[in-house]
Amino acid sequence: MMNQGEIGLKGRIDIQDLKVTFGRKGNLVEAVSGISLHVNPGEFVSIVGPSGCGKSTLLNAVAGFVKPSGGKVLLDGKEIKGPGADRGMVFQQYSLFPWMSVRKNVEFGLKMAGKERNARESAARTLLGLAGLLAFENHYPDQLSGGMRQRVGIVRALATSPQVLLMDEPFGALDAQTRVVMQEILTNMWQRFRLSVLFITHDIDESIFLSDRLYVMTARPGKIKAEIEIPLPRPRVPEMADSAEFLKLRHELHSLIREESLKAMGGELKEGLGGFDTEVGPKGIQALI
Amino acid sequence: MNTTTGLLPAKQTYEYGLDHVDALEPMSDPIPERTKRTVKSGDSEVSTRPLAPVRKMLSQWFMANIVKFLLGLLSITLFVGFWYLATKYRWDFYIRFNSIPRPGDVFTEALSLAHQEDFYKNMALSLRRIVLGFGIATVLGILFGLIIGRYRLVHSLLFPILEILRPIPAIAWVPIAIMLWPTNESSIVFITFLGSFFPILVNTIEGVSNQDKILISAARSLGAGEFALMREVILPGALPSIFTGLAIGMGVAWVSLIAAEMIAGEYGIGYFTWEAYSLIQYNDIVVGMIVIGILGLGCSGAIRLMGRILMPWHSTNNGRS
Numbered sequence: 001m002m003n004q005g006e007i008g009l010k011g012r013i014d015i016q017d018l019k020v021t022f023g024r025k026g027n028l029v030e031a032v033s034g035i036s037l038h039v040n041p042g043e044f045v046s047i048v049g050p051s052g053c054g055k056s057t058l059l060n061a062v063a064g065f066v067k068p069s070g071g072k073v074l075l076d077g078k079e080i081k082g083p084g085a086d087r088g089m090v091f092q093q094y095s096l097f098p099w100m101s102v103r104k105n106v107e108f109g110l111k112m113a114g115k116e117r118n119a120r121e122s123a124a125r126t127l128l129g130l131a132g133l134l135a136f137e138n139h140y141p142d143q144l145s146g147g148m149r150q151r152v153g154i155v156r157a158l159a160t161s162p163q164v165l166l167m168d169e170p171f172g173a174l175d176a177q178t179r180v181v182m183q184e185i186l187t188n189m190w191q192r193f194r195l196s197v198l199f200i201t202h203d204i205d206e207s208i209f210l211s212d213r214l215y216v217m218t219a220r221p222g223k224i225k226a227e228i229e230i231p232l233p234r235p236r237v238p239e240m241a242d243s244a245e246f247l248k249l250r251h252e253l254h255s256l257i258r259e260e261s262l263k264a265m266g267g268e269l270k271e272g273l274g275g276f277d278t279e280v281g282p283k284g285i286q287a288l289i
Numbered sequence: 290m291n292t293t294t295g296l297l298p299a300k301q302t303y304e305y306g307l308d309h310v311d312a313l314e315p316m317s318d319p320i321p322e323r324t325k326r327t328v329k330s331g332d333s334e335v336s337t338r339p340l341a342p343v344r345k346m347l348s349q350w351f352m353a354n355i356v357k358f359l360l361g362l363l364s365i366t367l368f369v370g371f372w373y374l375a376t377k378y379r380w381d382f383y384i385r386f387n388s389i390p391r392p393g394d395v396f397t398e399a400l401s402l403a404h405q406e407d408f409y410k411n412m413a414l415s416l417r418r419i420v421l422g423f424g425i426a427t428v429l430g431i432l433f434g435l436i437i438g439r440y441r442l443v444h445s446l447l448f449p450i451l452e453i454l455r456p457i458p459a460i461a462w463v464p465i466a467i468m469l470w471p472t473n474e475s476s477i478v479f480i481t482f483l484g485s486f487f488p489i490l491v492n493t494i495e496g497v498s499n500q501d502k503i504l505i506s507a508a509r510s511l512g513a514g515e516f517a518l519m520r521e522v523i524l525p526g527a528l529p530s531i532f533t534g535l536a537i538g539m540g541v542a543w544v545s546l547i548a549a550e551m552i553a554g555e556y557g558i559g560y561f562t563w564e565a566y567s568l569i570q571y572n573d574i575v576v577g578m579i580v581i582g583i584l585g586l587g588c589s590g591a592i593r594l595m596g597r598i599l600m601p602w603h604s605t606n607n608g609r610s
Contacts, residue, residue, distance in 0.1 A: 063510055085512035095507040099525040099602045108521070109511035140602040160511065 011163035011196035012076050013039040013062060019070035020057050031057040033221035034071070039164070039196045046199040046207040046214040048253065050261040054222030055200045056092075059168050062198060063089050075164065085109050088157030088195075092169040094149045096141040102152050103128065103137040109160035127155045130192070131185065147178040151185065158189065164196040171206065180238060183209055187236060204253045208246060209236055216256045219264035226256055390572045398572035399579070408561070412580065415546060415558040418474075419588060422481025423542045430486050430538070431524075431531060434493020439523060444494075451490065459484035459545035463552050477549045477557070484545030485538030492534025496527030529603055532596040539592050543585045558584070 020032040031054040039045045047055050060066040061073050064083040073080045075087065083089075096105050106124040115123070128134045131151050141149055150170055157165060170186075171179045183206060190197055201207050207214050208230055216226040230249065232240055240246050369392055374380075376391040390398075402408045437444050437451075459480050466476035500523065508522045550559030562577030596603075 063506075065506060065509075083506070083509040085510070087510065089507065089510035091503055091507060093503050095503045097504060097507075097522065097525070099528070099600065108508070108513075111521075112508075112512035112514075112517055142602065156511070 010076055011039075011041040012074075013164060013196060013198060014074040014077075015058070015062070015071070016074070017071035018058065018061060018068050018073060020054070020061055020066055021069045030221035032061070033223055035217075035222065035224055036071075037215055037224060037227075039198050041163075041196055042194045044190060044197045044199065044210055044212045046201055046211040047217060048201060048204060048207045048214055048257060049217030049222065049225075050219055050257060050264045051202055052264060053217045053219055053260065055202075055217060056168055058217075058222065059166050059198065059200050062164075063087055063166050085113060085160040086162050086164075088160065088162035088165045090150070090153050090157050090165065090167040090170045092172050094141065094146070094153070094173075096149055096152055096156070098141050101138050101140060102133060102144070105141065105152060106156045106159050108156065113160060124159060127159055128152075130189070131155045145178075146174050147182055150174065150182060154186065154189065158193060162195065164198065165190075167197065167199045169200055169202065171203075172201075179203075179206070184238070186210065191235070202257075204250055204257065205241060208232070208249050208253070209238075209241065214253075216253065217260070219260045225260065228253070388571060390575050394572050395575045395579075399576045402573070402576060411556050411558050411561045412584065414556045415550065416584065418478050418481050418546055418550075418557065419542055419584075422478045422546070423485045423539060423588075425478075426482045426485040426489055426538060426542070427535065430489030430534065431493050434490045434531070434534075435497055435519060435523060435527070437490075438494040438497025438527070439519070448494075451487075455487045455491070459541070460548045460552075463549055466549075467553055473553055473555055477546065477553060480549040481542050481546045485542040488537040488541055489531070489534040492530050492537070493527055496530025496534075497523055499530070500526045528596075528600050532592065532600070535592050535596075536589060539588050540585070543581070543588070547581060 015035055015037050018032055018035045019030070022029045022031055035058060037045075037047075047058065049055050057066055061068055062075075062080065064080050064087070080087075096102075097108065100108070103121070103124050106127060107120040110120040110123060125134060125137065128137055131154070133148065133151060133155065136144060136148065141152070144152065150173075153170065154165075171182050174182060187210060197210075199207070199210060211230050213227065213229050215224050216228065217223065218225045228249070232243075232245060373392050375386040376389050380386045433447070437447055462480055462483055463476075466479050467473070470476035470479055504522055504526060505518065508518055513521065546557070547559035547562075550557035551563040554560030554563070558577055558581055562574055562581070565571070565573030565577060
């Protein structure tokens with residue numbers, strides 16, 4: 001209970017009517033249009049949607065890499081002005097510094113915060129130990145497998161004790177087996193640190209397995225199409241994927257996202273087909289598939 | 290182990306030769322040195338393991354390099370042999386070997402020069418000019434390269450003028466350099482500097498702008514400010530490209546130095562070589578050339594060695610891919 005009270009204060013993300021547009025006047029592309037959502041402190045929230053729907057743009061706005069064209073992004077009530085170590089970021093591509101050993105990578109955020117060498121070293125070794133990577137602390141990233149690199153990426157993001165973790169399809173580049181293991185590891189780490197997570201994915205099973213709650217986004221320009229609670233109990237285990245509840249959620253999400261994917265593809269097809277598109281709506285594509 | 294041996298192509302066992310068992314171990318050993326030493330207790334097989342990779346590496350290195358070494362020796366022998374025959378029989382077929390010194394005479398001359406203080410003075414002066422010119426070029430080239438590569442505004446400001454100056458060979462600067470600088474010495478160092486500055490600059494700019502942007506994003510999300518970004522991410526990320534620039538720059542520095550010494554020199558190995566020609570001491574010309582080659586080789590080797598020391602992560606990467 002004490003723990004719950006403590007975390008009740010920090011790590012709340014509020015996105016209010018967020019708009020992001022790219023490009024210059026005359027050729028504006030609206031990536032994200034009027035999105036409002038929130039992540040409660042300690043909550044695991046996923047955003048699912050068809051590819052190109054602006055999920056990553058949304059996350060980059062929270063990370064501070066992208067300036068909103070309208071609306072606000074708040075962290076614990078304060079507006080986000082730029083990137084910072086209060087939000088740990090895990091990227092889709094491998095983003096470890098290739099010239100630093102695994103441990104130096106993990107220490108990086110602490111070094112930037114001005115922590116002295118001994119404190120950095122012991123903090124990094126503790127975290128690497130938790131992630132089962134202590135034996136590799138002196139390896140270079142190029143010597144690690146994809147799954148290990150991404151685990152180091154997560155540990156590095158956690159090292160500065162951020163209140164929230166932002167993850168942009170972090171397991172997208174991994175094979176299916178590694179992916180499942182990584183999801184379990186992530187769940188364990190998240191429960192241990194009790195921080196808020198905003199997780200971007202296009203993998204429906206992944207989003208159900210990990211999240212407390214998830215948002216479905218529409219095709220570009222991205223809006224929120226649905227908000228879904230995941231009532232599955234914790235701790236989650238891979239066997240749950242066979243439960244009736246899981247299958248029901250998966251079915252529901254599949255149809256929601258399928259609609260949007262078809263819309264997105266319909267748009268692309270229309271552009272590609274020029275004027276001959278009258279028959280090609282979602283129905284027409286369904287027939288093609 | 291025997292079953293595994295059967296599965297491997299015979300060629301591989303032959304190539305790695307001497308030690309079958311070690312050669313069959315996977316290249317990437319997932320157990321780091323630290324843990325190997327701590328699990329020593331009792332088991333003799335475990336305790337001997339740290340030595341095995343060393344022996345394996347040595348035997349592999351030996352096998353891989355002995356052929357290379359012999360071939361290298363052969364090409365040198367053929368070259369010197371041709372030189373000897375051509376000069377001994379004074380071959381004359383459009384190219385004339387009449388006045389070209391013979392290898393034996395050059396060798397004798399080199400031995401006698403090895404006792405003369407002036408010869409070392411020439412070498413030392415040339416090396417000093419390289420160290421100064423190339424050193425200043427390294428500092429300024431990397432500094433400007435980092436700033437031009439990082440900031441678009443500076444790029445727009447400085448890049449055009451540098452692009453105009455760049456194609457002018459350093460040697461073409463000799464007359465202006467003599468007018469510009471108060472002493473011969475400083476103008477030679479200036480020419481050496483010019484020769485190496487541009488390759489270093491251009492490669493640094495390239496290294497900065499080709500850097501994976503995701504690494505910069507990662508550093509910023511971990512709280513890195515602009516200066517820390519420069520020192521911790523952009524500079525080390527550009528290092529491989531910078532070292533390419535340094536290697537090229539060192540070559541051009543020697544070309545420029547020798548030319549400048551021949552034209553404007555007082556002392557220096559380039560001056561020594563040209564002076565030998567003027568004084569009809571033909572053996573000295575060849576000794577000068579060989580010394581220039583050896584000094585240049587040594588300088589390039591020093592750059593490569595420094596690259597390996599400063600970028601241990603880079604060599605492991607190359608070894609794998």
